[in-house]
Amino acid sequence: MIRLLKSLFASVVLLTVISLQGCTQEQTSESNMAAPLVSSDPPDLSGIWQTMNTASWNLEGHTASKMPVTNILGALGGIPAGMSVVEGGEIPYLPEALERRDQNRSDWTNLDPVAKCYIPGVPRSTYMPWPFQILQTDTEIFIAYEFGSNSRTIFMDRPGTEAPLPSWMGYSLGHWENETLVVNVTKQVPDTWLDASGNYHGADLVVEERYTLVDENRIQYEATIDDPDVFSRPWTIKIPLYRRMEDGARLLEYKCVEFGEDLLYDHLRKGYDGPKALDGSVREDA
Amino acid sequence: MRDYGDAVKMKRFLALTTLIGTTICLQSPIQGHHAFSSEFDIDKPIRLRGEITRMEWVNPHSWLHMTAMLDDGTREEWMLEGGTPNTLLRQGLTDKILQIGTEILVRGYQSKDPDCIPKCRGSGRDITFPDGRSIFMGSSGVGAPPGGFPEDDDQ
Numbered sequence: 332m333i334r335l336l337k338s339l340f341a342s343v344v345l346l347t348v349i350s351l352q353g354c355t356q357e358q359t360s361e362s363n364m365a366a367p368l369v370s371s372d373p374p375d376l377s378g379i380w381q382t383m384n385t386a387s388w389n390l391e392g393h394t395a396s397k398m399p400v401t402n403i404l405g406a407l408g409g410i411p412a413g414m415s416v417v418e419g420g421e422i423p424y425l426p427e428a429l430e431r432r433d434q435n436r437s438d439w440t441n442l443d444p445v446a447k448c449y450i451p452g453v454p455r456s457t458y459m460p461w462p463f464q465i466l467q468t469d470t471e472i473f474i475a476y477e478f479g480s481n482s483r484t485i486f487m488d489r490p491g492t493e494a495p496l497p498s499w500m501g502y503s504l505g506h507w508e509n510e511t512l513v514v515n516v517t518k519q520v521p522d523t524w525l526d527a528s529g530n531y532h533g534a535d536l537v538v539e540e541r542y543t544l545v546d547e548n549r550i551q552y553e554a555t556i557d558d559p560d561v562f563s564r565p566w567t568i569k570i571p572l573y574r575r576m577e578d579g580a581r582l583l584e585y586k587c588v589e590f591g592e593d594l595l596y597d598h599l600r601k602g603y604d605g606p607k608a609l610d611g612s613v614r615e616d617a
Numbered sequence: 618m619r620d621y622g623d624a625v626k627m628k629r630f631l632a633l634t635t636l637i638g639t640t641i642c643l644q645s646p647i648q649g650h651h652a653f654s655s656e657f658d659i660d661k662p663i664r665l666r667g668e669i670t671r672m673e674w675v676n677p678h679s680w681l682h683m684t685a686m687l688d689d690g691t692r693e694e695w696m697l698e699g700g701t702p703n704t705l706l707r708q709g710l711t712d713k714i715l716q717i718g719t720e721i722l723v724r725g726y727q728s729k730d731p732d733c734i735p736k737c738r739g740s741g742r743d744i745t746f747p748d749g750r751s752i753f754m755g756s757s758g759v760g761a762p763p764g765g766f767p768e769d770d771d772q
Contacts, residue, residue, distance in 0.1 A: 495706055496674050496705075496706055496712055497712055498702075518712075520673075522673075609734065
């Protein structure tokens, strides 16, 4: 009797397994027939990448120049020359906005938020002269930046959403267009600059980035800057990203708060005898 | 009952002492990262009516900048400290509600520092909009006065 039940049980199990197999196979073939036309295997952008230019000093073309630290570091402390990464050469400012850019530029060491270790935002984080690491999954692409150990998440699975508040890195939504990762970045705080030479934006900035893997070790990066309060039209920068290929390449630490502290607070120290007043402005008698 | 060696007895004694000692220490009044009374004056309540000129959605405190219209018709520039952006968001304040140009009434407390350099400063308590809605904007846990706002009856 027991033997009978055992074998009955075994055959029921076997039949169940076989029929489940059948069901699964049917489902698979159905889903294959309904497969979307977009490539199911997007390129893998994972790895450590870095730009190799002077865009973080100045997006537009510039000659080599001195800066405040040149007094102390000599030839090590100059800004190298660089070609413009802006399509068309110059950034198309509205006339009043260009005046503000020039005001920014005249006092950039005090006004550049990144000098204080504030988060550079997008796209400046991409072309800071520090590497960054891309980690890619189907639902999110995470970028970790060595500068300041900043990071951002590009959400691939929630199109049409928006952030309720502005932030320093903004809100990034991504999707694939064939082999190109397209990222739409909104809601960045208006307090970031686009480079160290005073190029800036307003509160309604929208950035569209495009990452295209052109070969194993190079990404062609483009970013379109769109802010009608500051610029007369959207404009695009184009920069190659190179893979960091040395053995053991990894992100190291660049915690920059300590580097920015003296710039921010030195004038509040006891015994300070420099040119700044208590509110940080340069005294007229300095 | 096993007989523990002297070393173990000593360890247990030290561990217990540390635990009791720490508990005692924690009973003292907790200072937050930023005590209200170190920067702001509970005896200087302010009531400011005017327009928002700038919003800083930053941590550890957001800052609301406004141009206040004083009783004598002059204008004064103010910046009011609020809670974190997340705290404000939970109260229902977003950047669509706090836009540049929005008319508001802010109640709070002025800073102990009387010099308005670069702007007069205060700790914001609540914001009232023209439609009568009032939303708490302050930080919690910093020792800000919890009770009613003085001179509420002349509203």
